[in-house]
Amino acid sequence: MREKTYVEDVNRSIYDIKNEDKDSYKLEEGLTTKIVEQISSEKNDPEWMREFRLKSLEIYNKLQVPDWGPSIEGLNMDEIVTYVRPNTHMSAKWSEVPEEIKETFERLGIPKAERESLAGVGAQYDSELVYHNVREEVAAQGVIYTDLESALRGEYAEMIKEHFMKLVPPTDHKFAALHGAVWSGGSFVYVPPGVSVEIPLQSYFRLNAPGAGQFEHTLIIVDEGAYLHFIEGCSAPKYNVANLHAGCVELFVGKNAKLRYSTIENWSKNMYNLNTKRAKVEEGGTIEWVSGSFGSHVSYLYPMSVLNGKGARSEFTGITFAGKGQNLDTGTKVVHNAPETTSFVNTRSISKGGGISTFRSSVVVTKNAPKSKSAVSCQSLMLDSESRSDTIPAMDIRTQDADIGHEAKIGRISDEAVFYLMSRGIPEEDAKALIVSGFADNVSKELPLEYAVEMNNLIRLEMIGSIG
Amino acid sequence: MQEKLLQINNLSVSVEDKKILHGIDLEVNMGETHVIMGPNGAGKSTLGNALMGNPKYIVDGGDIIFDGESIVSLSADKRAAKGIYMSFQNPLEVPGVSLGNFIRSAMEHRTGKRIKLWDFKREMKQAMDILQMDESYAERDLNVGFSGGEKKKAEILQLLMLKPTLAILDETDSGLDVDAVRTVSKGVEEFRKDKKRSLIIITHSTRILESLNVDYTHIIVDGKIVETGDASLIEEINARGFEKYEQPDRREQ
Numbered sequence: 010m011r012e013k014t015y016v017e018d019v020n021r022s023i024y025d026i027k028n029e030d031k032d033s034y035k036l037e038e039g040l041t042t043k044i045v046e047q048i049s050s051e052k053n054d055p056e057w058m059r060e061f062r063l064k065s066l067e068i069y070n071k072l073q074v075p076d077w078g079p080s081i082e083g084l085n086m087d088e089i090v091t092y093v094r095p096n097t098h099m100s101a102k103w104s105e106v107p108e109e110i111k112e113t114f115e116r117l118g119i120p121k122a123e124r125e126s127l128a129g130v131g132a133q134y135d136s137e138l139v140y141h142n143v144r145e146e147v148a149a150q151g152v153i154y155t156d157l158e159s160a161l162r163g164e165y166a167e168m169i170k171e172h173f174m175k176l177v178p179p180t181d182h183k184f185a186a187l188h189g190a191v192w193s194g195g196s197f198v199y200v201p202p203g204v205s206v207e208i209p210l211q212s213y214f215r216l217n218a219p220g221a222g223q224f225e226h227t228l229i230i231v232d233e234g235a236y237l238h239f240i241e242g243c244s245a246p247k248y249n250v251a252n253l254h255a256g257c258v259e260l261f262v263g264k265n266a267k268l269r270y271s272t273i274e275n276w277s278k279n280m281y282n283l284n285t286k287r288a289k290v291e292e293g294g295t296i297e298w299v300s301g302s303f304g305s306h307v308s309y310l311y312p313m314s315v316l317n318g319k320g321a322r323s324e325f326t327g328i329t330f331a332g333k334g335q336n337l338d339t340g341t342k343v344v345h346n347a348p349e350t351t352s353f354v355n356t357r358s359i360s361k362g363g364g365i366s367t368f369r370s371s372v373v374v375t376k377n378a379p380k381s382k383s384a385v386s387c388q389s390l391m392l393d394s395e396s397r398s399d400t401i402p403a404m405d406i407r408t409q410d411a412d413i414g415h416e417a418k419i420g421r422i423s424d425e426a427v428f429y430l431m432s433r434g435i436p437e438e439d440a441k442a443l444i445v446s447g448f449a450d451n452v453s454k455e456l457p458l459e460y461a462v463e464m465n466n467l468i469r470l471e472m473i474g475s476i477g
Numbered sequence: 478m479q480e481k482l483l484q485i486n487n488l489s490v491s492v493e494d495k496k497i498l499h500g501i502d503l504e505v506n507m508g509e510t511h512v513i514m515g516p517n518g519a520g521k522s523t524l525g526n527a528l529m530g531n532p533k534y535i536v537d538g539g540d541i542i543f544d545g546e547s548i549v550s551l552s553a554d555k556r557a558a559k560g561i562y563m564s565f566q567n568p569l570e571v572p573g574v575s576l577g578n579f580i581r582s583a584m585e586h587r588t589g590k591r592i593k594l595w596d597f598k599r600e601m602k603q604a605m606d607i608l609q610m611d612e613s614y615a616e617r618d619l620n621v622g623f624s625g626g627e628k629k630k631a632e633i634l635q636l637l638m639l640k641p642t643l644a645i646l647d648e649t650d651s652g653l654d655v656d657a658v659r660t661v662s663k664g665v666e667e668f669r670k671d672k673k674r675s676l677i678i679i680t681h682s683t684r685i686l687e688s689l690n691v692d693y694t695h696i697i698v699d700g701k702i703v704e705t706g707d708a709s710l711i712e713e714i715n716a717r718g719f720e721k722y723e724q725p726d727r728r729e730q
Contacts, residue, residue, distance in 0.1 A: 424532070424533065425533075425569055426571055428529075428532065428553055430579075431530075431552060431557070432530075432556075432557055432563055432565075433554075433583035433635060435582065435586050436586070437552065439586070443574055447573025448573055449573065450572065450573030
C-alpha cells in the first residue's frame with residue numbers, strides 16, 4: 010500500500026511533464042512502404058514479420074476509416090511519426106535507464122510500485138521498451154514476461170508466430186491494419202499450465218514525442234489452469250498536435266485458466282486512442298476486464314471476449330470519464346460461442362464540460378451456445394446540461410435457450426444530493442467528486458488499492474474547476 | 478459565540494419563482510429549543526432549507542444573521558462550517574460512499590484536521606449505541622437501501638458526530654414508528670446535553686416533542702409566523718389543529 014503522502018502529492022502535472030524530444034531516433038512522418046520497411050529493418054524482424062507488415066500496409070490502404078463513431082478528421086496519418094526510438098536500449102535495471110526517462114517513470118510511481126506490489130514491470134517510452142524485469146521467483150515458475158521483439162527471436166518465436174494478430178487480424182479494421190504494419194514494443198507473457206502468478210505484472214506505456222504514434226502489441230497466453238493479473242497503464246504529456254495510439258492486445262485464456270486484465274488509461278487530450286483488445290477463452294476459463302478510460306481526445310475502445318469453450322466466462326467492468334473536448338466511445342463485445350458460457354458487463358460513464366461519452370456494447374450468442382447467460386448493466390452520469398451520454402447496446406441471440414438481461418440508466422448529477430453533502434460541510438467541488446467517485450465505485454473496488462487511489466485522484470482532478 | 482445565535486429578519490423566500498415565505502422574523506438564542514408547526518405546504522421546510530442554504534430556495538428579501546454575521550450569501554458548506562446542521566426530511570442516497578467514510582470526511586472538513594481512524598471509530602460506536610444502530614451501518618453506502626427509520630437515525634448520527642451549534646430537524650419524526658421516534662428522540666436529547674446548542678424542530682406532529690423541553694413554539698401558515706407561544710401552544714394545536722389560523726380563501730400550496 011502506498012502511503013498517504015504519495016496520494017496527496019499527486020497532481021495532474023506529473024502526467025504533463027514532457028521531456029525534450031531531442032536524442033531520439035525517429036522516422037519521417039507519414040506512412041509509406043519505405044517507412045514500414047525501415048521499421049522492419051530497424052527492428053531486425055524475421056522475414057515473416059517483414060512480410061506481415063507490408064501485407065498489413067496494403068490492407069490499411071484499402072480500408073476506410075470507420076464512419077459510425079466519433080470523428081477522427083483531426084488525425085492526419087501523413088503527420089504522424091510512426092516510430093520514435095528513445096536513445097537507449099532495453100534494460101532490466103532502472104540504473105541503466107537514461108536519467109530523464111527514469112525520472113518520468115519515477116514520477117509516475119512505476120519503480121516504487123514494482124518494489125512494493127508487482128511481480129514484474131515493463132516500461133515503454135515512445136516506440137520501444139526501455140525497461141523490462143520480472144521477479145526471480147516468478148521467472149522460476151516458468152513465467153515469461155518480456156518485450157515482444159526479444160520473444161520474436163527467442164525460444165518462444167514459434168508461439169508468437171502462431172498467435173500474433175490471429176485474434177485481431179489486420180483485416181479487422183483500418184487501425185488494426187495500421188497496427189500490423191507499424192507495431193513496435195509491447196509485452197509478451199506466457200504463464201505455463203497450473204502456475205498461479207500471485208501478484209500482478211504491469212506494463213506502462215508512455216508516449217513522450219509530439220505528433221507521434223504508439224503501436225505496442227501485448228500478447229498474453231495463460232495456459233491451462235493458470236492465473237495472471239496483468240495491469241496496463243498509459244499516459245502522455247499534452248501537445249498541440251495530434252498523437253495516435255493504436256495498440257493491440259491479444260489474450261489467450263486456456264482451459265480453466267483465469268486472466269484479469271486491468272487498464273487505467275490517462276492519455277493526454279490530444280490523443281486519438283484507437284485501440285483494439287480481444288480475448289479468446291477456452292473451456293472453463295475466465296477473462297476479467299477492468300477498464301478505466303480517462304484521457305484522450307477521441308477513443309474507440311471495445312475490449313472483446315470470445316467465449317469459445319463450454320462454461321467460459323467473461324466479466325467486464327468499465328468506467329469512462331469524458332471531460333471538455335473529449336469524445337469517448339467505449340464499451341465491450343462478447344461472443345458466446347460455446348454452451349453454458351456467461352458474460353457480465355457492468356459499466357459507468359461520466360460526462361462533463363461538454364464531453365461526450367458513448368457506451369456501445371454487443372452481445373452475440375451463436376447457435377453453438379445454448380444455456381448461456383449474459384447480463385449487461387450500464388449507467389451514465391452527466392454532470393451538466395452541455396454534456397452528453399449515449400447508450401447503444403446491441404444483441405444478437407441465435408439460440409432459444411439463453412438467459413439475456415440488459416439494463417441502462419442515464420441521469421444527471423442530482424443538485425439535491427450535492428446540497429445534501431454540502432450541508433455537512435463538504436465544499437461543492439468535493440461533494441461532486443464524492444458523488445462521482447461513489448458512482449465509479451464498481452470499478453475502483455475491482456482495482457488494486459493503489460490504482461483505485463490513483464483513479465479516485467484522477468476523478469478529483471477532473472472535477473476541479475468543473476464548478477462554473 | 479453570541480448569546481443571540483440566530484436572527485431572521487423579514488425573510489422572504491421563493492422556490493422556482495413561487496413565493497413561499499413572506500417576511501419571517503425569528504430569534505433563537507443559544508441553548509433554546511424552538512418548534513415550528515404548521516399545516517402541510519405552509520413553508521416550514523422552506524424555512525429550514527433557506528437557513529441551510531439550499532440553492533433552489535431563493536432569498537428575495539430580508540436577512541439571516543448567524544453568530545453575528547449575515548449568512549444569506551454563504552453556500553451550504555460554509556454555513557455548516559459555521560455550525561448549522563439540518564436533518565433532512567428525505568435524506569439522499571449516495572451510492573459508493575459509505576456512511577462511515579462520509580461522516581469522517583465531513584468531520585475533517587468541519588474541523589480542518591485529520592481524524593485518527595481509531596478515535597473516529599470509538600466515537601462513532603458510542604453514537605451508534607445511543608441510536609441502537611448496528612455498527613455494520615458504517616460500512617453501508619450512505620442511505621442506500623436504508624428504511625425510513627434507518628435514514629432518520631443516520632441523520633441524527635451525523636448530528637451527534639458533527640456537533641453543530643444550531644440543528645434544524647426537518648420532519649425527523651415523520652413516517653417513524655413509536656420505537657423509532659423514541660430512539661431518535663434519545664439522540665436529540667444527547668445532542669441537547671450541551672446547553673450551548675440550539676434546536677429548531679420542524680414538525681407537523683408532536684410525538685418527537687414529548688421528551689424535549691421546548692422553549693418556543695411558532696405557527697407558520699401561508700409563509701408567515703401567525704403565532705408564537707411557549708410549549709403549551711403544542712397542546713393546543715394537538716387538540717384543535719391549525720383551523721383557527723387558516724383563512725377560508727387560503728390559496729392552495
